[in-house]
Amino acid sequence: MLEPAVKVEELVKHYPTAVAVDGISFVVRRGVTAALLGGNGAGKTTTLSILLGLLLPTAGRVRVLGEDMLRHRYRVLPRINFSSPFVDLPHRLTVRQNLSIYARLYGLPRRRERIERLAEDLQIEGFLERPAGKLSAGQKTRVALAKALLNEPELLLLDEPTASLDPDTGDWVRGYLESYRARTGATILMASHNMAEVERLCSDVMMMKAGRIVDHGSPEALIDRYGRTNLEEVFLHIARGSQAVLEPVA
Amino acid sequence: MNRSGAPAARVWAMLLRYLYLLRSSWPRTVELMYWPTLQMLVWGFMSQFLYVNTNYVFRAFGVLLAAVMLWDVLFRGQLGLSISFLEEMWARNLGHLFVTPLRPYEWVLSLLSMSMIRVLLGIVPAALLAIPLYHYSIFAMGLPLVGFFAVLLIMGWALGMAICGLILRQGMGAEGLAWTVVFTLSPISAVYYPVSILPGWLQHIAWALPSTYVFEGMRAVLFTGIFRADYLLTAAALDVLYVTLGAFAFLFAFRDARRRGALLQMGE
Numbered sequence: 106m107l108e109p110a111v112k113v114e115e116l117v118k119h120y121p122t123a124v125a126v127d128g129i130s131f132v133v134r135r136g137v138t139a140a141l142l143g144g145n146g147a148g149k150t151t152t153l154s155i156l157l158g159l160l161l162p163t164a165g166r167v168r169v170l171g172e173d174m175l176r177h178r179y180r181v182l183p184r185i186n187f188s189s190p191f192v193d194l195p196h197r198l199t200v201r202q203n204l205s206i207y208a209r210l211y212g213l214p215r216r217r218e219r220i221e222r223l224a225e226d227l228q229i230e231g232f233l234e235r236p237a238g239k240l241s242a243g244q245k246t247r248v249a250l251a252k253a254l255l256n257e258p259e260l261l262l263l264d265e266p267t268a269s270l271d272p273d274t275g276d277w278v279r280g281y282l283e284s285y286r287a288r289t290g291a292t293i294l295m296a297s298h299n300m301a302e303v304e305r306l307c308s309d310v311m312m313m314k315a316g317r318i319v320d321h322g323s324p325e326a327l328i329d330r331y332g333r334t335n336l337e338e339v340f341l342h343i344a345r346g347s348q349a350v351l352e353p354v355a
Numbered sequence: 356m357n358r359s360g361a362p363a364a365r366v367w368a369m370l371l372r373y374l375y376l377l378r379s380s381w382p383r384t385v386e387l388m389y390w391p392t393l394q395m396l397v398w399g400f401m402s403q404f405l406y407v408n409t410n411y412v413f414r415a416f417g418v419l420l421a422a423v424m425l426w427d428v429l430f431r432g433q434l435g436l437s438i439s440f441l442e443e444m445w446a447r448n449l450g451h452l453f454v455t456p457l458r459p460y461e462w463v464l465s466l467l468s469m470s471m472i473r474v475l476l477g478i479v480p481a482a483l484l485a486i487p488l489y490h491y492s493i494f495a496m497g498l499p500l501v502g503f504f505a506v507l508l509i510m511g512w513a514l515g516m517a518i519c520g521l522i523l524r525q526g527m528g529a530e531g532l533a534w535t536v537v538f539t540l541s542p543i544s545a546v547y548y549p550v551s552i553l554p555g556w557l558q559h560i561a562w563a564l565p566s567t568y569v570f571e572g573m574r575a576v577l578f579t580g581i582f583r584a585d586y587l588l589t590a591a592a593l594d595v596l597y598v599t600l601g602a603f604a605f606l607f608a609f610r611d612a613r614r615r616g617a618l619l620q621m622g623e
Binding site for chain 2: 154185187212
């Protein structure tokens, strides 16, 4: 039987002046879309960075696609990818040049065909020859997504995938992610503040606060457990609570 | 679909990334040639003046010109590496690069390759221009020139890696080091005068630098026609030491950046 896509045990990340992640454990099953949900400073991005190998944890174990990420990350990295509106692609290179560089870094064969196909899928053909720095926010998001899908990742990690997008473009991106997961069977793990997005896309949600996972479950289960009408109300209840681990509303 | 490819392919990918950048901005390419050419013009005319006025230059007309051009190999070697490194910082691109199968050493190899390309683009036009202008060809130095070039380039790489490590450690506030540090070595490398001019205590420091052996060796070739293989071998041995230290400093700083979470945050 296949191991989960992600298995995190007792993960801790201390900085000299702060505890970013405080002993969290969770599992993300293969083929699902899951979310780390929490306010600013909850530890979502720190957790994603550790899963990507960009950040070394203070303690804990991380297995990604059945491999120990801390010891064998170069076995895992070709099989995963990442997109974030907060990490840019080089501005002066054209979109095609950027995608070509990343395709080479992943050792992809038939790079031109792969780029052309992704460009068509993500509707970026019109600006393949334009410098990446001259794109609108929506165009940049689609190009970043193209970069993230170049190697057809088994695990796609997304940090705020629709931040700063207008509702129409945000909806289009969410639709594309749903179709990608359905088509490839990939696992998606996202960090998000956008409750509607998480409700629509995710079957598993980890609610984070102050570096800890304070609750988890499906969006429906969380809404029921807290007696709320939507995930945003659950989020606000948890975010505004004074206890690290909160009791559901009676 | 999932594969990681060969290290050489990833090094080539990164090299291509910097070549695209160079190609995208003609002023950058012109600038590469501008400073070495300007230096050569200034020192060339100065050499012409001193040629009829001093015994030192009389002994070999090209000594100052050769020194200027070889100094630029060291300077451009270091700067070429540091600039390509800084391109990633300015672009805030490390977060994307290091979630690919790219290893830090592969990145370093691409930076070294780009540094060599930048040095050649800068120095060769200036050296060729000196031939019609002053009837002086640095290439007349023959095979020793290859050794001098290699030693200075590798010393530039060692310095460049150490500076990049410092920038990774200290953040973009240390960016200015990329342009300034190498100049502190100029007075003690005995670029334009013999090392014996320096105070005794400074000579000990000077002889710890590979560059000093190159410039002394260059003067030996130009003044006496004797190639000092002992100088070149000592310089090469020092290069091995410094490039190892530079590589360790860079890789240590890279690992430290992973520990501190700086790879995602590094930028302007």
